[in-house]
Structure formats: structure tokens, C-alpha cells
Amino acid sequence: MQPAEAKTATIYRRIGSTTYKVRVHFSDTAQETINDKILRLIQREAVTNGADCGIIGTPQTSQPLEGSSL
Numbered sequence: 001m002q003p004a005e006a007k008t009a010t011i012y013r014r015i016g017s018t019t020y021k022v023r024v025h026f027s028d029t030a031q032e033t034i035n036d037k038i039l040r041l042i043q044r045e046a047v048t049n050g051a052d053c054g055i056i057g058t059p060q061t062s063q064p065l066e067g068s069s070l
Helices: 034-048
Strands: 008-015 018-025
Touching: none
Parallel strands: none
Antiparallel strands: 008 018
């Protein structure tokens, strides 16, 4: 058995003036893939907050998106 730190990754992401710290934990006994988990979370969010969901606006980036013609 490995220590918990060995199965944990920490990712820092800055969006605007806010820096987010995300800890990701991995399980050797998981029955669900990460893709399945993300899809389930998105579906649950849509069901729970469906009336509050709207169209996502254009992201505010300092550079054009890769492959865009802007």
C-alpha cells in the first residue's frame, strides 16, 4: 500500500485574478473511468440546476483560440 501523497496530484490553475488549487486523488479499486465520472457530474449538474443553466458566453482570453480565424 502506498502513502496517500503518492496517489494524489495537485494542479494549480489561474483564471483571471483567481488561482485555483485542485487536488486529484486516484483509486486502485475504482469501477468508473474519469470520462464516465465527468459525464455523470455534468449530467447531474444539468438535472439539478437545469433551469438556471444558460448559454456560456465567449471566453475572455488574451489570445485567440488555437486554430481560430480571429
